[in-house]
Amino acid sequence: MPASKSAKPAAAAPKTWDKSQVRDVIRKRYFPEVSLTTHEGKQVRLYDDLIKDKIVVMNFFYATCEGICVPLTSNLVKVQALLKGRVGKDIFMYSFSLKPALDTPEVLHDYARRFHAGPGWQFLTGTPDDMELVRRRLGFVDPDPAIDADKTSHTGMVRYGNEPLQLWSACPGMSRPDSLVKSILAVDWKDGKRQG
Amino acid sequence: MRILRYRELPSVANARKNRLEIIAAGLSRRELIKYGLISSSGYLVFKNGLSQYASGVAWASGGTGTTGLTSPPTRAFIEPMPIPPVRRPVTTLSGPAPTINPNTAGGEARTRPHQAFTKYPTKFPFAPALKFETHQRPGQMLMSPDLPLQTIWGHDGIWPAPTYYAAYGQQILVRNFNDLPDPSQNGGFGIPEVSTHLHNLHSPSESDGFPCDFFGRGKFYDHHYTNVLAGFASTHPPDGDINEALGTLWYHDHRVDFTAQNVYKGLAGFYLLYNQFDTGDEQTGFRIPGVGGSSFYDPVQFDVPMMLADRVFDPSTGQLFFDLFNLDGILGDKFLVNGKVQPFFEVEPRRYRFRLVNSGPSRWYEVFLTDQGSNTQIPFWLIANDGNLLPAPISVTSVAAAVAERRDIIIDFRQWAGKTLYLENRLEQTDGRGPTGNTLPAGAGNFLLQFRVKSKVTTTDNSLDPSHMRFYSLPDKTAPARVTRTFRFERGNGQWQINGRLMDADCSTVRLRVKQNSVENWVLQNNSGSWMHPIHIHVEEFQILNRNGVAPSPFEVSRKDVAPLHHNENMRLFFRFRDWEGRYPLHCHNVVHEDHAMMLRWDIDQTGDTNATP
Numbered sequence: 001m002p003a004s005k006s007a008k009p010a011a012a013a014p015k016t017w018d019k020s021q022v023r024d025v026i027r028k029r030y031f032p033e034v035s036l037t038t039h040e041g042k043q044v045r046l047y048d049d050l051i052k053d054k055i056v057v058m059n060f061f062y063a064t065c066e067g068i069c070v071p072l073t074s075n076l077v078k079v080q081a082l083l084k085g086r087v088g089k090d091i092f093m094y095s096f097s098l099k100p101a102l103d104t105p106e107v108l109h110d111y112a113r114r115f116h117a118g119p120g121w122q123f124l125t126g127t128p129d130d131m132e133l134v135r136r137r138l139g140f141v142d143p144d145p146a147i148d149a150d151k152t153s154h155t156g157m158v159r160y161g162n163e164p165l166q167l168w169s170a171c172p173g174m175s176r177p178d179s180l181v182k183s184i185l186a187v188d189w190k191d192g193k194r195q196g
Numbered sequence: 197m198r199i200l201r202y203r204e205l206p207s208v209a210n211a212r213k214n215r216l217e218i219i220a221a222g223l224s225r226r227e228l229i230k231y232g233l234i235s236s237s238g239y240l241v242f243k244n245g246l247s248q249y250a251s252g253v254a255w256a257s258g259g260t261g262t263t264g265l266t267s268p269p270t271r272a273f274i275e276p277m278p279i280p281p282v283r284r285p286v287t288t289l290s291g292p293a294p295t296i297n298p299n300t301a302g303g304e305a306r307t308r309p310h311q312a313f314t315k316y317p318t319k320f321p322f323a324p325a326l327k328f329e330t331h332q333r334p335g336q337m338l339m340s341p342d343l344p345l346q347t348i349w350g351h352d353g354i355w356p357a358p359t360y361y362a363a364y365g366q367q368i369l370v371r372n373f374n375d376l377p378d379p380s381q382n383g384g385f386g387i388p389e390v391s392t393h394l395h396n397l398h399s400p401s402e403s404d405g406f407p408c409d410f411f412g413r414g415k416f417y418d419h420h421y422t423n424v425l426a427g428f429a430s431t432h433p434p435d436g437d438i439n440e441a442l443g444t445l446w447y448h449d450h451r452v453d454f455t456a457q458n459v460y461k462g463l464a465g466f467y468l469l470y471n472q473f474d475t476g477d478e479q480t481g482f483r484i485p486g487v488g489g490s491s492f493y494d495p496v497q498f499d500v501p502m503m504l505a506d507r508v509f510d511p512s513t514g515q516l517f518f519d520l521f522n523l524d525g526i527l528g529d530k531f532l533v534n535g536k537v538q539p540f541f542e543v544e545p546r547r548y549r550f551r552l553v554n555s556g557p558s559r560w561y562e563v564f565l566t567d568q569g570s571n572t573q574i575p576f577w578l579i580a581n582d583g584n585l586l587p588a589p590i591s592v593t594s595v596a597a598a599v600a601e602r603r604d605i606i607i608d609f610r611q612w613a614g615k616t617l618y619l620e621n622r623l624e625q626t627d628g629r630g631p632t633g634n635t636l637p638a639g640a641g642n643f644l645l646q647f648r649v650k651s652k653v654t655t656t657d658n659s660l661d662p663s664h665m666r667f668y669s670l671p672d673k674t675a676p677a678r679v680t681r682t683f684r685f686e687r688g689n690g691q692w693q694i695n696g697r698l699m700d701a702d703c704s705t706v707r708l709r710v711k712q713n714s715v716e717n718w719v720l721q722n723n724s725g726s727w728m729h730p731i732h733i734h735v736e737e738f739q740i741l742n743r744n745g746v747a748p749s750p751f752e753v754s755r756k757d758v759a760p761l762h763h764n765e766n767m768r769l770f771f772r773f774r775d776w777e778g779r780y781p782l783h784c785h786n787v788v789h790e791d792h793a794m795m796l797r798w799d800i801d802q803t804g805d806t807n808a809t810p
Contacts (some may be wrong), residue, residue: 015268017344018512022384025513030521068689139521142690143627144726155690157523157792165379167387168520169453172691172698172793183453183701186387190379190412 026166030137034130036096039108039123046134050122051163055091057184058159059173060140062099063111068156071174073115076158078177080118083184088120090194091184095123096138098151100131139170162187265517267509267530270342270537273646277539279500280465283358284493286329289371294323294418305374305411308402310420311777312367316429320422326368328360332390332463333375339507340530340537344514347383348462349376355535356503357447357465361493362423364441364471370419374411385518386454386461388413393450394467395600396442396583396737396757398426401778404734407452407795408703423469426736430713430774439668440737440755442469444501444551444583444602452703452795456526456557456787460518462535464555466501473667474585482667483660484579485549485606497655500541501551504597504644505532506559523690525558525628525788531621533645540646545613546657549579549606556599557787560631560728560760562623564594564638565607568616571638577662580604581754584737585667590750596623598730598760600785606662607647614651619644628788630728630763670755673739673770677717679806681708683782685731685761685794687724692784692794695809699793703779707796710773711804717741718769722761729789731759734780735800738769758785773800 031047044050059076061069073095080087087093097103103111108123117123125131135141140155142148160183161168167187171180292302297309312320335353336345351357362368376388389412393405402409403419411417425436449455449463468476475481476488476496486499506528510517519526530537554561565574573593579585583602595603609617622641624634686693697707710716718738720731737755740748744766747753759767783795798810 015342015514017514020513022513022515025510026384026520137521139519139523140690141523143524143629153689155523156688157690159521161520162379166382166384167379168385170521170523170792171453171701174689174691175698175793176700179700179702179704186389186453186701190388 023164023166032130032133032137034126034134036124036126036130036134037105039105039112041105041109044122044124050092050094053164055162055184055187055189056160057091057093058096058138059094059157060096060098060135060154062097062151063103063107064099065152065154067152068154068174072156073117075174075177075180076121077115077117079180079184080121082177082181087118090189091120093121095121096134096140097123097125097131098135098154100125100128160184160187162189165190265508266511267507267517267528268343268511268514270340270530272538272643273540275341275536275539277502277536277541277645278534279495280354280356280359280534282493282495283328283330283360285326285368287327289327289329290373291371291416294327294369294371296322303415305415305417306402307409308778310402310418311400312420312422319424319428319434320367320420324367324369324420326366328368328370329373330357330370331373331375332392334377334381335462337535339532339535343509343537346516348516349386349458350462351465355462355464356501357463359465359501360447360467361476361496362421362467362469363492364423364425364469365435366423368421368423370421371416372419373416374413376413378413383461383515385457385520387451387458389451389454390458390463391450391452392417392419392447392463393734394419394421394445394447395732396445397421397467398424398440398442398735398775400776401735401780401800404778404780405447405450406703406779407450407455407781407783410451424775426772426774428775431772437671438473439671441471441474441585441668442583442737443474443580443585444553444604445469446503446553446555446602448555453701453791456791457518459555459787460507460516460526460557464503466503466551466553468501468551478657478659482585482665483658484665485547485657485659487655498547498659499549499551501553502533502645503535503553503555504561505535505555506530506557507532522628522788523792525786527559527625527628531642531644533619538643538645540648542648542650543609544650544653544655545609546653546655547606547608547610547659547662549604551583552595552597552603552605554597554599554601556785558599558628559625560596560598560623561621562594562596562635563603563644564620564622564641566618566620566638566643568618574617576608577606578603578751579606579662579665579667581751582737582756582758584755586751586754587668587670588666589662592751594622595751596760598728598758598785599787600730600732601758601760606659609647609649612647612649615649617647617649619647628786629726670739670753671772673741675715675772677770678711678714678804680717680719680808682719682721682809684721684723684809685729685784687727692789692792694794694796697796699795701793703781703797705797706779706799708798708807708810709803709805710798710800712777712800712802713774714772714804716771716773718771720759720761720767720769722763722765726763728763729761729794730785731761731782732757732785733759733771733782735776736771736773738771741768741770743767777801
């Protein structure tokens, strides 16, 4: 785009760039400061309590979902078993409710028990506004507003990442459990050293 | 040329959109003048739109972009377009001498022997005399003087990576080192594990850069690039079918699940393949523009690779921004050619060959030549589709390219001496799913590059008038198919499926087996609603038999390796899978879709299967 002759590009204005650590940039961008409630009735902060310094596996669901949630949760139960003793130690699993008004901690507790979800896997609810904010920031959104509004068509993608190593990706939650485990372990601590 | 079919969307009034974008960006009038958006008299430059600054703001509003960002303002056309250096061979490789079997003890990550040396030892004597070495490592570069230095990952620390010049009949060995840093030093995205794919080489599987053949830091991987024509060990012994000659290839990282991040970080470069017809010398062979030096590895003037890329920069840190949690496709609001935001390029008033690659991550282009303030359609020549020379040049006024597609063009600047022209993308796209279907008027698109045409020629143009050029014939595509296979691309609950099945993260499931040296027809069906997908298939070029039953447009009557699949489209492809064996992928080259499992593995072996819906 040419400017006219009288509007020659001026010298770049001196610009002071924010020198924040990229880890903080990612935190501010994707992990809003909200407080959620676990299926055990505990208050937790999204970043500080759930994500910081951890390898995490995250999906969205709701307790009365009769579509993808049942096979998805069942699949993740197998994933948890394949990850052996690591879930709850350095790998944590989170299922966020898409219908927080209905999914009270009691409902979620019942859901977790029904599927035999083990320790280190938390089912989370919160205010509808907070849960919607978390859903959008974590990218569990469809670009088509009609599909996005229809909870029965919600995404079955599972996001996984290693917060201190800044490694993030996502894969279909209905993949074979051993395949999901291989994806998740792509973000495992490198050289066996836990960092953060 | 135009892409045939897009989803119809209500068109948006450009002026209004531009105005909203200016408001959103919070630019002062002084800044508007500075960035060339309005003239000092207050008129918007190009009444139709604002182009280089404004158009990409669409990124912020579209798709599942979780954090709408607008890059900091940058000035256009104040820095020259870089041309990546040509890679020179080495006399001795670092590390142990090359071996046919993987040298695991010596630090090599390859898992399978080089098949060419054992199957065809007279054709490929071991070891290749020509050896190259590349080190994937971080580097710093200035993409715009209005942005801070960026830390990228590049081959030898640069992006675009050094260009390989290769010649048919000269096999080469490339030792590829992973010298990338610890992941905590990744600057926020990118995994330091790599598998370098040489995109469109007729390559043995173990040297192809298969997505699950990635390797970690501190290791190396020897790639054997055979530079041999398809058919050499099957339909056209001993040298292969000249009509399968390839020209403009590119190499890029292909690490499963992390390709988008690693390529966005800079792991991509060109690989140009010459032969006795496409010589790099405009006085010989087809006489395509190009003037070489005394050495084969001296840069060929007037034969210029251009890597198109769109990027977003964080407005507060000024650093490259990759939207980690995006699932649809990432659109940038800054347009780079060879690593510079909107550079200029000084040209002589003569013919040039440009080799355009759309390096992604997700944008579809339709590139025009624009004369300032004019809506005149300026013709130029399209000579190759996906790096493969067409039977003859085609006069066009634009070239469309989905991600990973290449377009070789010839522009004759003679009548533009002393003037200025622009490369402009006029295809409107507002989210990662695909373009809207609107072709914007001249001046309203994304300005990619400014050509400054000198007044005089210093190097006489000895290239042939493109209207007289004739290249290769197309290989026969009438042979009966041993099997016709259908691939339905669908999306259910936000997950990509091919024929209703998901991909395995370790690429362990072989979805189909092709019988070596057989003919197949593949039907690609887009059943994914409002999504478009450039589907890439490794190892062999295909020809399009039809799109929805209709013969392809002239520019697609060619050999190709990317099938741009539009809405509800059904493409029927002709393949002849020859010479090599092993595993290869089929995948969407919108790398964000690719990383979310829009891929499958297929193999070539001695027996094959006949699974029609793998």
